[in-house]
Amino acid sequence: MSYDIRLCDPVTHEALQTDVPHDMRGGTYAMGGTTGLWLNVTYNYGKHYYRVLGDKGIRTIYGMTGAESIPVFEAAAAKLSDEVSDDYWEATEGNAKRPLLQLAAMARMRPDGVWDGD
Known part of the structure; x- marks a missing residue:
């Protein structure tokens, strides 16, 4: 199980794209x-996210703009x-x-985007 987190257009709610490919990898990724602008993150990390982000864990960012x-991510x-x-799942x-x-x-990259996921 995992979180599929994406940065979306605030009007169309379609996942945003960049002009140049990036290689940020999560539990699944594009070779x-x-x-x-999406990232798959394992639920295995959830305990840490609930501790540092509160009752909603990583879902705290859903609905926020980039x-x-x-500052939420950085804190x-x-x-x-x-x-x-070396084991991603640990x-x-x-x-x-x-x-x-x-x-x-x-x-x-896209501070105007809005986070969505799951």
């Missing part, structure tokens, strides 16, 4: 990169250690931190 979410990431594992704090920083990077 060779993608222009879509611009509104950047949550700052509360997590850099302890990473719920270390560092593994949970990486998607937050990737989502913040996407938000910087």
Whole structure:
């Protein structure tokens, strides 16, 4: 199970695209990169997201604009250690931190977009 998180056009609600492919990877990803502003994040990290983001966990950002979410991502990431594992699925704090920083990077690309997911 996982969260499919995407940055959407505020009017059409279609997932936004970039001009140049990026290679941000989650539990699933596009080989060779993608222009879509979406990220798949394992539920395994949920315990960390509930701790650093509150009762809604990562879903806290749903409905926020990219611009509104950047300080939320940065504050949550700052509360997590850099302890990473080569196993993406292992719920270390560092593994949970990486998607937050990737989502913040996407938000910087399109601060006008609105987050949606699941």
